Amino acid sequence: MKGYLALHTGEIFEGEIFGDIRTMEGEVVFNTGMTGYQEVMTDPSYCGQIVTFTYPLLGNYGTNPLDKESRRPALSGIVVGDLCCNPSHYLSIQSLDEMAKEFGLPVLSGIDTRAITRLVRDRGEVYGRITANLEETKGFIGKPTIHPVDQVSTRERQFYPRNGPHVVLVDFGYKASILTSLLESGCSVTVVHYQTRFQEIEQIHPDGIVFSNGPGNPKDLLPYMTQLKKMVEAYPTLGICLGHQVIALIFGGNTERLPYGHRGSNHPVKELTTGKVYITSQNHGYVVTDDSVDRGSLMVTYRNVNDGSIEGLKHRFLPIMSVQFHPEAHPGPNDTAHIFSQFIQQCLHIGEKSYA
Structure with missing residues (x-):
C-alpha cells in the first residue's frame, strides 16, 4: 500500500507503508546507527517522534524479547530506505513489520532517507505526518508533543x-x-x-x-x-x-x-x-x-x-x-x-x- 510522509516545510515523500496504517504525527529526527533499530524503536526518549534511519536496510535480523528498552514504543513512526520483511536471526520472533503492527506504528519504506536527513540538518525543527491517505498530506502544520x-x-x-x-x-x-x-x-x-x-x-x-x-x-x-x-x-x-x-x-x-x-x-x-x-x-x-x-x-x-x-x-x-x-x-x-x-x-x- 502506498504511504506518504508530509513535512510541515511542504515536502511530501511517497513510499510503501507497513506496520499499522493509521495516521501518525511527530517531530522528524534521524538516527545514524547501523544496528539497534529495536532498541531505538522502544527507547522512551523518542516519544512523539518520527525516526528516520540513515542506514539503508532495516529489519534484516528481526525483533526479539531481549532488546526492548521499554514495554511498548513511544515514538510515532519509522522511516526507512529498505525494509526487510523476511529476517534471519536465531533470536528473532517477529519481523519489524509485525512488531510495528502489534504496537500500532506505521513504518514507511522506499524513502530517500538521505534527502530527509539533509533537510533536517538544514531546517532543524521539522514535523511530519505519516499517512496512507494522500488527502491528509495537505495543509499539515505540525506541533511539538505536549508533556x-x-x-x-x-x-x-x-x-x-x-x-x-x-x-x-x-x-x-x-x-x-x-x-x-x-x-x-x-x-x-x-x-x-x-x-x-x-x-x-x-x-x-x-x-x-x-x-x-x-x-x-x-x-x-x-x-x-x-x-x-x-x-x-x-x-x-x-x-x-x-x-x-x-x-x-x-x-x-x-x-x-x-x-x-x-x-x-x-x-x-x-x-x-x-x-x-x-x-x-x-x-x-x-x-x-x-x-x-x-x-x-x-x-x-x-x-x-x-x-x-x-x-x-x-x-x-x-x-x-x-x-x-x-x-x-x-x-x-x-x-x-x-x-x-x-x-x-x-x-x-x-x-x-x-x-x-
Whole structure:
C-alpha cells in the first residue's frame, strides 16, 4: 500500500507503508546507527517522534524479547530506505513489520532517507505526518508533543532487590538498559515517578540517585527543580542524557536546542582530564550551553569531538556527576560503562557501608 510522509516545510515523500496504517504525527529526527533499530524503536526518549534511519536496510535480523528498552514504543513512526520483511536471526520472533503492527506504528519504506536527513540538518525543527491517505498530506502544520515525560514515566513504584547499594532511579523515561546495568552491578533499585517528592525519597533511604534519560525539552521540568535539587544535594547522583541537563538547570545552567540533535551509536566524546576519546551512544535534541555553566560549582568533564558541545559535568564539592551520552549503550559500544562503577563507588563511600 502506498504511504506518504508530509513535512510541515511542504515536502511530501511517497513510499510503501507497513506496520499499522493509521495516521501518525511527530517531530522528524534521524538516527545514524547501523544496528539497534529495536532498541531505538522502544527507547522512551523518542516519544512523539518520527525516526528516520540513515542506514539503508532495516529489519534484516528481526525483533526479539531481549532488546526492548521499554514495554511498548513511544515514538510515532519509522522511516526507512529498505525494509526487510523476511529476517534471519536465531533470536528473532517477529519481523519489524509485525512488531510495528502489534504496537500500532506505521513504518514507511522506499524513502530517500538521505534527502530527509539533509533537510533536517538544514531546517532543524521539522514535523511530519505519516499517512496512507494522500488527502491528509495537505495543509499539515505540525506541533511539538505536549508533556512527553509525563507520557512515559512510570505510574507505580517498582523495586528490584540485590545485595549492593540501594539506588533510586528517577524516571523521566528510562531505558531498561540503565536498570539492567545497575542490577548487574549489584545495586538494589527503586524506580520512581519523576514528580516524587524529596520526603518520599528520604523514606526509601537510598544510597544514591540516578536521573534517567527522557524525551522533550528539559525546561519542561523546571516546576519540579526544587524537589530534584533537594535530592542531588542529599545523595550521590548520576544524571544521564535528560538527567544531565536537569542537573545543569538545578545549578543555574541553561539549555538550548541543537540544530539537528545527536542520535546514533557512533558519537566521539573526549574526556578532558585524560584526553581519551570514547565512542558513545547518544539520543538528545538539547544541550547545556557552555557560557551558562557556573565554573565555581561545576566542571566540564567531557566534550563532543564533532561540535565541542558539553557532554559531561561534575560538581566540585558534592558527589554529583552527569553525562549527555548513554554509558549503558544498547545499541552502541560500552566504552563508558565504567561511569556506573564510578557512581557506585561514590554511593559506597558516602554511605560508609560494606556489601557482600
